[in-house]
Amino acid sequence: MSRRSRIFLGILLIYAAGIAFLLYRVVGDIDPRYRESAEESLVDTSQFMASLIEQDVIAGAINTARLEPLFRSVYARQFSAQIYNLHKNRVELRVYVTDRTGRVLFDSLGRATGADYSRWIDVSRALAGVYGARTSRDVEVDPRTSVMYAGAPIRWNNEIVGMVSVGKPVQSFGQFVEDARARTLWVGVGSAFALLVLAIIVSVWLVRPFGLISDYVRWTRAQKSLSLTRMARRALDALRGGFGEMRDALTGRNYVADYVQTFTHEVKSPLSAIRGAAELLQEPSMPQHEREHFLANIERETRRIQEIVDRMMELTALETRRTLERTQPVALATLLDELVASAQGAATARGVRVALDLRATPLTEGDPFLLRRAVSNLLDNAIDFSPAGSTVLLSLEADAKQARVAVRDHGPGIPDYARDKVFEKFYSLARPNGQKKSTGLGLAFVKEIAALHRGRIELANAKGGGAIAVLTLPLSSGH
Template sequence: MRPRTAASGATSRRTRIFIGIVLVYCAGIALLLYRVVGDIDPRYRESAEESLVEVSQLMASLVEQDVIAGAINTGRLEPLFRSAYAREFSAQIYGLHKTRVELRMYVTDRNGHVVFDSTGRDTGADYSRWTDVRRALNGEYGARTTRDIASDPRTSVMYAAAPVRWGDEIVGVVSVGKPVQSFGQFVQDARSRTLWVGAGSALALLLLALIMSVWLVRPFGLISDYWRWLRRQRDLTFGRMARRAADTLRGGLREMRDALTGRSYVAEYVQTFTHEIKSPLSAIRGAAELLQEAGMSEAERTHFLANIANETQRIQDIVDRMMQLTALETQRALDRSENVALAELLHEVAAAAQGAAAKRQIRLHVNIDSQAWVEGDPFLLRQAVSNLLDNAIDFSPAGAEVALALHAGPREARLTVRDHGPGIPDYARDQIFEKFYSLARPHSHKRSTGLGLAFVKEIATLHRGRIELANAPRGGTIATLTLPLRSPG
């Protein structure tokens, strides 16, 4: 059986998450569309009913004009509706072409018996039990919806009634009706449009879900990392837990950002790396070809062998730094964290660099105005300061001084490394922290791997700090590593 790799496990997890997102989203969209589409018909009915109420009141006022001694006279209603039904017209109402009047009306007396029916079908019928008539005779608002054919919902007709008054007495009811089918085309069109919009939105958001599903693998890792960190701690405070959570979340956001630019980021990384190792590889190949020639003196042979060893070491340095930097960039938060005394750290770094500084007669001076503690990884912080100090030594002229200083403010500590070299050229200020970007050393005219300052920047970010490089007022460069303070104890 083929073993399950970490990559296939991550892919499987992303697939499951994506399927879960799709199912949840589809269920949500389906429920939303069901509610919206189901609500379209009632909204159109409400609009139609509002119009029927006004028409019924208007017709009731008309009928009241012909009430004599409490008796309703419907003599002029029949020719009115016969003429209306016979009218020929053409009205294009958006997608509906209307050619005939479909409005209905009937009138009842005070007992609920029909004295006029515009359709001519139910004159003389007892409508006293219909809701619209019964409520209107009681002086209330009455309405109903009834099917002409009980088994066919498409024959439904909406009615709204108004009382016919003679003085203070209700002597009858006027009820105006409209077939639901007359505005059913609007309902159908609105439903179709809603479904198309919903389907289009669903497809667009599913594409977004596909992208987000890749990212959502991250939060599970964030929670797992945070939980592992909690289990390793012996002394926990709310402040430390909140800071750790913020660091972990910040790391996850960086991963999301990198996921967006992942392909171009990797392509740029590989292209730059290839460019950087091309020069040492060419030097190694050239030296190797020359070594194959006959008649070369021992001194020349030793020189070219030394070149091969130096260029090989340079490639090794680039690879090692790249691996360290990549490990930092994929780290969401610090794996280990403890109280770090910055004064002691500066003294340790200065002592370790004494040998390299002495070779070029460079004096190291450490100035600490007050003790300061930060929460972090002492190994990474030591590497960051060492990188800054190595740069200062490399760019300082022989016999100069490099100053390391620690200044503690109310909330932050500033570690500075000052040299008296040529400073940062104007053209390099915006690129100084870019990977593989390096300036030639004044004494050797050689360049470094160009990864040191990028490495320091990543360490500063992991410690919620920042790194800045600037030209000093009286020449040279001053590097400032700023870190948030942590109280001792």
């Protein structure tokens, strides 16, 4: 994965992590806020009930006689209330009253009358004259049966003679919590997705004023016959191109800085050689043969700089092409046969033979010029690293979905330290027999061409010595 892609994915991961953390905090804060709201209402209700019961206190004795028919009537009421997404048709409020010792005098549900509740925190604190509340489960192992209680003291002549506690099942407002969580998650995820789509659209339009849709329509018009498979594949290529352009728009400054840094590093050595030779040529007493030697050095290093600049311009132009503008069926067997014929001259000069092994005659969809350049680069590399008297084998095979072009040499192979670097820009291994290093852009060029054709390039050491490069390409839909 390139540095640009890593930076871009890092930005996306940071963005996703930020959104996820924000949603986690917001969703996690919903339940406490609802509980606080429900508890505040229970406090009001408990104070109201305490004031009501105080009206029936006689000589410090609490009389709960009228509470039983009251709650029996309340629980029997029939109504229908639609509260947003919640339908309510019964009263779920609970009330119990204790004396000053914490013994239950009245329980609206009729379950705990006579029980000792003095250890419950809402009872003990209310009887002590301070605010007390608790949340307990009706069924210990089932959290859905939790009930929230808030207590209030019952006074007679400024003396606490008992307490009343008002409870409400958590499940009654838990539906609001779940609904709020679901809505928050949907809104958060939807907003994040919309923002990401907006960033893609803005980035694509900043880099390509005519947009991906215009490119796709222009490509469709240029086709002699339309195929749904090819159209879908082209659409996917366009989307992948948009992704790449957004990545470059976000990380373009780093990308340019990397290019400038590596380019400066590569031309520094030949420029130093040219400068040194030029200074020496200013010596009037220099012998003619040495002068010719330094002039040859200047010419060689100048050609090297020119080659680096030309290759770099080609590679940069290739990297800005997210999709192939025009494609056509390419007969790989014919293309390889032509390349072998054209490479024989350079191979013979080095005492190397180039052989061709065609095990299939597949068609691929692509740009024949770029494919020819890619395989030609692989052949040139193999010839450069091959010892005299050896053979470079160019082979072609295919299965139901893809074709594989392999270039095998019998050179020194790839050192372990270079296996992960061979496709990096400006990375080059020393040629055998004292030959100078190449520009280090050839394999990067091949990699870009393979990506444009929805293929891949792999380079590894071959069994028995040497290296083997395999260019894998998808077959044409009509093949």
